[in-house]
Amino acid sequence: MKKDNPYRFRLLFQITKLFTMYKSTINVLRYIIIILIFSCSKTNANNDSQIVGKWMEFSATPASNYSACDFQGSYIDLKSDNSYSEYSKCSNKITGGTYSKVGNTIVVTSSAFPIPVTLNIITLTSTDLILEDTFMGSTDRVTYKR
Numbered sequence: 001m002k003k004d005n006p007y008r009f010r011l012l013f014q015i016t017k018l019f020t021m022y023k024s025t026i027n028v029l030r031y032i033i034i035i036l037i038f039s040c041s042k043t044n045a046n047n048d049s050q051i052v053g054k055w056m057e058f059s060a061t062p063a064s065n066y067s068a069c070d071f072q073g074s075y076i077d078l079k080s081d082n083s084y085s086e087y088s089k090c091s092n093k094i095t096g097g098t099y100s101k102v103g104n105t106i107v108v109t110s111s112a113f114p115i116p117v118t119l120n121i122i123t124l125t126s127t128d129l130i131l132e133d134t135f136m137g138s139t140d141r142v143t144y145k146r
Helices: 006-051
Strands: 053-061 075-078 083-088 093-102 105-110 117-124 128-135 138-145
Touching: 006 117
Parallel strands: none
Antiparallel strands: 053 075, 053 138, 075 083, 083 093, 093 105, 105 117, 117 128, 128 138
């Protein structure tokens, strides 16, 4: 008759204990992740809804890259379905496309020029939106007002 190895039972006990601890840790991590997901989603939803609306072009730097007519009625209208329309007073044209907001950036894709452009959000309040982009070494900052 074969004798049972006492170390085998001890090993099984340790494995069971570790598995129980591991399972408990996984459940705690799941709850933490769920809480973070829902709390972040709510925050992002509030920030995303704050950007929706019509923004009038107010000022820009460097000023040499813009015309005076840019600040006499030009606007961007960001809609809740992630589409936008943009009116240029200088060319008297409306263009549009889609956008997505991720953190402190907006990625804009124009239907006329379908290459995504990433803009950094410098300021976003209920009345002010300041966007910044860098293209070929030149950084532009545009201020919009409601």
